[in-house]
Amino acid sequence: MPVSDSVNLENAAEIEGKAEDEESTEGLPINELFSSLQGEGTLAGVPSVFVRTSGCNLRCWFCDSYHTSWEPTHAWLGLEEILAKIESFDADHVVLTGGEPLIHEESVALLEELDERGYHTTVETNGTIYRDAPIDLASVSPKLESSTPTPERDPSGEGEWEARHESDRIDMDSLARLVEDYDFQLKFVVTDAEDMPEILDLLAELRTVADAPISDDDVLLMPEGATRERLAETRTAVADLAMEYGFRYTPRLHVDLWNDAPET
Numbered sequence: 001m002p003v004s005d006s007v008n009l010e011n012a013a014e015i016e017g018k019a020e021d022e023e024s025t026e027g028l029p030i031n032e033l034f035s036s037l038q039g040e041g042t043l044a045g046v047p048s049v050f051v052r053t054s055g056c057n058l059r060c061w062f063c064d065s066y067h068t069s070w071e072p073t074h075a076w077l078g079l080e081e082i083l084a085k086i087e088s089f090d091a092d093h094v095v096l097t098g099g100e101p102l103i104h105e106e107s108v109a110l111l112e113e114l115d116e117r118g119y120h121t122t123v124e125t126n127g128t129i130y131r132d133a134p135i136d137l138a139s140v141s142p143k144l145e146s147s148t149p150t151p152e153r154d155p156s157g158e159g160e161w162e163a164r165h166e167s168d169r170i171d172m173d174s175l176a177r178l179v180e181d182y183d184f185q186l187k188f189v190v191t192d193a194e195d196m197p198e199i200l201d202l203l204a205e206l207r208t209v210a211d212a213p214i215s216d217d218d219v220l221l222m223p224e225g226a227t228r229e230r231l232a233e234t235r236t237a238v239a240d241l242a243m244e245y246g247f248r249y250t251p252r253l254h255v256d257l258w259n260d261a262p263e264t
């Protein structure tokens with residue numbers, strides 16, 4: 001969808017207010033809807049349609065989807081319109097992402113319609129919100145302390161989101177319900193070895209709290225980087241960490257192939 005069709009909201013409070021107002025109505029704020037190869041995780045390389053909702057409850061400093069979080073941009077589309085666009089592509093897999101798709105109650109209705117039509121559904125989520133929906137793969141990316149937008153790292157302000165991001169980024173109950181109810185992968189964005197103790201602690205706690213087994217094979221380390229240049233700096237160290245700790249490594253194929261251009 002060309003961004004020129006989209007409505008640009010000025011600030012985060014406005015989009016969040018808008019998203020809540022619109023929960024009672026049909027439709028979703030869509031930032032882009034396109035066909036590509038799944039670039040990340042266990043299904044990397046699978047042709048998929050991506051539906052990117054706008055709006056997020058967190059603000060990672062490195063967010064590669066800036067126009068869904070820091071500066072949300074979107075058009076409101078009805079479910080029928082979204083489904084027609086999805087069906088115009090020849091794919092069996094649909095990836096619902098964002099922004100944070102699970103802030104929107106209407107995401108459940110979309111997933112139900114996709115399930116009825118026989119699509120395999122992946123939901124890319126930060127794991128802070130649980131919803132009961134036909135999700136074939138919950139692709140959960142819990143946010144580490146290294147994602148927090150400190151004043152030095154804030155891409156748009158002076159650290160106004162730091163405290164809220166820090167207090168909201170982990171919700172153990174939501175994480176536990178997601179891994180209990182769905183096939184899942186835990187996909188951590190990693191920059192260097194300093195991220196590892198927090199990952200190990202989080203896994204230990206989740207394994208205690210969740211009534212579902214979590215194997216090391218369910219844990220994927222993904223290098224931080226939204227550009228080829230940045231990935232070139234992080235990926236070898238992250239691959240080494242995956243080998244050292246016995247977790248999986250996931251590439252970011254869309255960054256390697258297309259440098260994370262829009263609609264890739």
Ligand SMILES: C[S@@+](CC[C@H](N)C(=O)[O-])C[C@H]1O[C@@H](n2cnc3c(N)ncnc32)[C@H](O)[C@@H]1O
Nearest residue numbers: 062063064065098099100124125126141224225
């Ligand atoms: C834009 S997020 C949308 C879904 C959800 N909000 C989340 O964070 O999981 C999609 C995926 O991209 C990852 N991601 C975002 N920015 C990244 C970056 N700079 N480097 C590596 N992965 C990144 C997220 O961790 C998540 O797995």
Ligand SMILES: Nc1nc2[nH]cc(C(=O)O)c2c(=O)[nH]1
Nearest residue numbers: 036037038039097124254264
């Ligand atoms: N090709 C491609 N694969 C992806 N996997 C997860 C993505 C996302 O932004 O959630 C993504 C994306 O933006 N593009």
Ligand code: SF4
Nearest residue numbers: 056059060063069099
């Ligand atoms: S949670 Fe996901 S969409 Fe939200 S700011 Fe972080 S990476 Fe971006």
Ligand SMILES: [Mg+2]
Nearest residue numbers: 064065097260
């Ligand atoms: Mg992406």
